[in-house]
Amino acid sequence: MNKIGLLPSGGHPCLHRLWGLAWVLLPILVLFIFALELCLGSISIPPGKVFSILLGDGQAPEAWRNIILLFRLPRAITATLAGAALGMAGLQMQTLFRNPLADPFVLGINSGASLGVALVVMSAGAVGWTASVAQVAGAGFSLIVASSLGSMAVMSLILVVARKVESSLTLLIVGIMAGYLASSIVTILMHFSQEQQLQRYIGWTFGSFGGVTWSHLRIFAPAVLFSGLLAWSQAKAMNALLLGEGYARSMGLAVRRSRFLLILSSSVLAGSVTAYCGPIGFLGIAVPHLARMLMRTTDHHVLAPTVLLMGAGLALAADLIAQAPGTSTALPLNAITSLLGAPFVLGVVLRRRQVLEAGA
């Protein structure tokens, strides 16, 4: 039998060089944007000072120290984690449903969170207990609890259904219908609510990395890290699922178990981002496509770290632009991610048609 003569991990030699380069450049790029995020903002602080403050310089002005350590640093960490989480969750959903249009929220996690927030915000006047909860716990905290509860409700519904049904398509339909249900209740709530409450709800839907404090990060960071690792550990299963559930099963994959783990980890990723940062669109659908195009592979062992890095980088960049450094205004984050990202992805996709066939 003649040998084809291949490199150890079996890809094309050129690809290995590309991957090697990407593994060096992507982390550097993410670190660079992370540093920019710390240095730029509505109040200008010299970069040298920023770093000495980070290293524990007690001599710096108190205000600057507060800005860096209490606002910019948690914000940058949040953006990094959220971007990575959305990229990973998007990759998982696109592979599981073999649909290039899937995003982290196809299963209705987002709508569940919106419903939770809408219930708290808009029924605050009408229902006594939510108002008191809001007073006791502080407004920001109650929003996070509300959207977490909403996401978890939808997630548990999906997980229960996932254990019962054979076909992933059924699951998708359940998710989409749960989403419709939640958004129609939100619409009815909006119809009966006052202008001020509407404003607050809409403010939440804009999305922001700025509302997360160190104490929030104590829950948010482990949730993202743990479920991110769980997702990464499913790379082999995701590769098998690329050929569809029939083939995956014939290759020895315990399809239901893998599907359960994939949905669990992606729901926790997407749900915790939505809970702490609001519904951040676009990153979840775009990052996996960009990763596939950059790395020219469908191997999830390569794609998983790539989406983590690219998601983090893009989220940081979008937040940087949304803050409009040097001005005192801030733009809605959700608008920026789509406004800048959509034409870019459109351009790349139209130039390389086979991506559309890449069900995942």
Place this chain on the structure above:
Amino acid sequence: MNPSALLELRNLGIGYRMGAHRDRVVAKNLDLGLHAGSFVCLLGPNGAGKSTLIRTLTGLQPPLEGEVLLEGTPIGSFKPKALAQRMSLVLTQRVPVGNMPVWSMVAMGRHPHTGWSGRLGHDDETAIEDAIASVGLEPLAFRPVSELSDGERQKAMIARALAQDPKIMILDEATAFLDLPRRVELMDLLRNLARQKHRVILLSSHDLELSLRSADRLWLLSPSGQLRDGVPEDLVLDGGFAETFQSCGLSFDPQRGAFHLDRPCQGQVSLEGEGVASHWTRRALERAGFQIGEQGGSSLHIRLLTSEGEGLNWEIAGSPSCSGNSVEELLNTLEAVHE
């Protein structure tokens, strides 16, 4: 014959559970065995239950009664990974896999043999490269699967199933979308693969003539739920073939191993001639509905005057004697004579 079969059907009943005590039985009392090194084709008319049988054999669907034994163990008691190390599958539908190269696709076949991380060892790489080589796709090893033709794509899927290093390979209408030369090539490949590595390869197919020629054994599944097993020629001779595919307007010609449409008889003619020209003239006459009988027994006698490789030259002996040099002219003349 080897006494212990690799795959054994024991009093197997297949079908669907529609509810308590309401089963839709497709076939039952199936007792068969498959032995290593044989290429078997499963044939049967549409709706006879080929897919149900395949689904049951691969463990996707539980049997209604009896059991499927793989190396003596019921198929349902294998863990997914253990089953995948023994049995692999090729399906009909095209899988959109984007820009995945052939190599990576075939590498997926190593899934049940690699560990938790999916890391490929030296043995895995050897198995992948052997699989690519044995379907002859070496030159395309790094081409994206989406750029392959249907035939090459199906070969890649077969290579993936081979890389799984199974004892038994089941292909569900895997040749359905290919043109004739590709199908012939693929059937030949499958037969060789079965012989060389002592595997069982079971292919469900609609291609009767090709299966008759290529398969070591046939399984004929009739709509009545009967499964006949035998060497192709035996099944032709004992009438099993004709019975399985019995339907109105179609009959099996055991002489040629093919089906032909029953047409209203136009009349009887006799044909005299040799070689390829005679064979194709006969086909044309049959298609037009003429029965071909003995010389002298019919009113029209057609004589072919051509020797091998010269086209056609015919004449009709008889009262209005005429001649011509194409099949089309012959058919037109016969039609005119009839009216």
